[in-house]
Amino acid sequence: MKTLRWFRLLPMLLSISISAISQTGTKAAPISDSPEAMQKLLAETAATYRNAKSYRINRETVEVVRGEYSTVSNRTWEKKAAAPGYRYRVEIKDDWGWSIVQSDGTTEWSWYPWRKQYAEQSVDRSADPEGLEPGDGGFVLWLKQIDKKLANGRVLAPQTITVGGRRVNCMVILGPPSPRQQPDPSLQEDHTYFLDRDSNILVQEQWATRSTVPEHTYSNTRTITYTLNEFNAPMPESLFKFVAKPEIERVEKFDSGLIALVGKTVPPLKLKTLDNKDFDLESLHGKPILVDFWATWCVPCRESMPHLEKLYTEYKDKLAIVSVSKDDDPEDAVRFVTRHNYSWVHLSDPRWESDRKWGSSGIPRMLLIGKDGKVLFESDGFDEVEEVKIRAALHNMDPSFPAVVGAKDVTKE
Secondary structure (H helix, E strand, C coil): CHHHHHHHHHHHHHHHHHHHHHHCCCCCCCCCCCHHHHHHHHHHHHHHHHCCCCEEEEEEEEEEEEECCCEEEEEEEEEEEEECCCEEEEEEECCCCEEEEEEECCEEEEEECCCCEEEEEECCCCCCCCCCCCCCCCHHHHHHCHHHHCCCCEECCCEEEEECCEEEEEEEEECCCCCCCCCCCCEEEEEEEEEECCCCEEEEEEEEEEECCCCCCEEEEEEEEEEEEEECCCCCHHHCCCCCCCCCEECCCCCCCECCCCCCECCCCEEEECCCCEEEHHHHCCCCEEEEEECCCCHHHHHHHHHHHHHHHHHCCCCEEEEEECCCCHHHHHHHHHHHCCCCEEEECCCCCCHHHHECCCCCEEEEECCCCEEEEEECCCCHHHHHHHHHHHHHHCCCCCCCCCCCCHHHC
């Protein structure tokens, strides 16, 4: 009898408990978000980054590639800090390298802690009126445009995830298909973004690429977690100023690593084409050249290809395009290029031999070379913005290329 009475009281006790939780101010996550709510949060999130006069943003990327014969994982740490007056610090570290760039507003230092070497130069104060470059570039620039980049995304069910030991109530957005991506029926790609609805910041991205062909075992997952987001807070000057210790050597330039090529004569480039013929970049001297370093396993690289095809179709009589594949197996590049019928010059560099003259860097990497053989500018990616820059640079070099309304001359920055 007592047991029966307990079950009769249970619904009432649950109701009282839920009411008490509600009165403490704890709110359950909504069952779903509307498209209007998504647009509102995206706008507020973009404003968080755009309105910041100073910031420190750290993120960790964990990437795992699984195939039929192997599994490869990599972890990368990126830290960016910027404050008015051209003060910035950009640090990138993974299994292969560790580089830091610092500026106190007057001097910029580039150094490699593991190699105990550094170089310095005067800060270029012409690029950004607010003096946040280069901390304001790369993924931070993307964050400032997140409302535009994800405007056509789709809201998924909300989730609560753990970031830095705290529980975060997130709006979850499935990113829109890239308009630059030519569909590959054998691969499925999903980009998912987690926005902290309480702080109006992006806290995590999840990128997944997987094979849809049963006979092909392949997946690539990348999780990017923003472990620090700090805006408009005081920052110590030591963050931006490099102090050389006695054991650290100053060099005029680094033997490896990214080489600054803008304004210089293009380095030699002699490689085999994908059909195993000798090629020398010097053979194209006298016409503008766009050099693209890429690989089939690089998603942004593949997304760049339709842009290159568009430029090639329009200007193939006046502009040479040379793509340099970094694939370990040249046949991977051959299959990709053949499938999409990309018919400009394609070279193979499986041993990354070009790094000795061009410097090692991430990919995609693109460089525009003028008719005189001087490098006009370079970019670490290719999207609508970079396409405009290339078109503007071509017109400024040769007015026979159409002008781009509203575009500035990036070659003079």
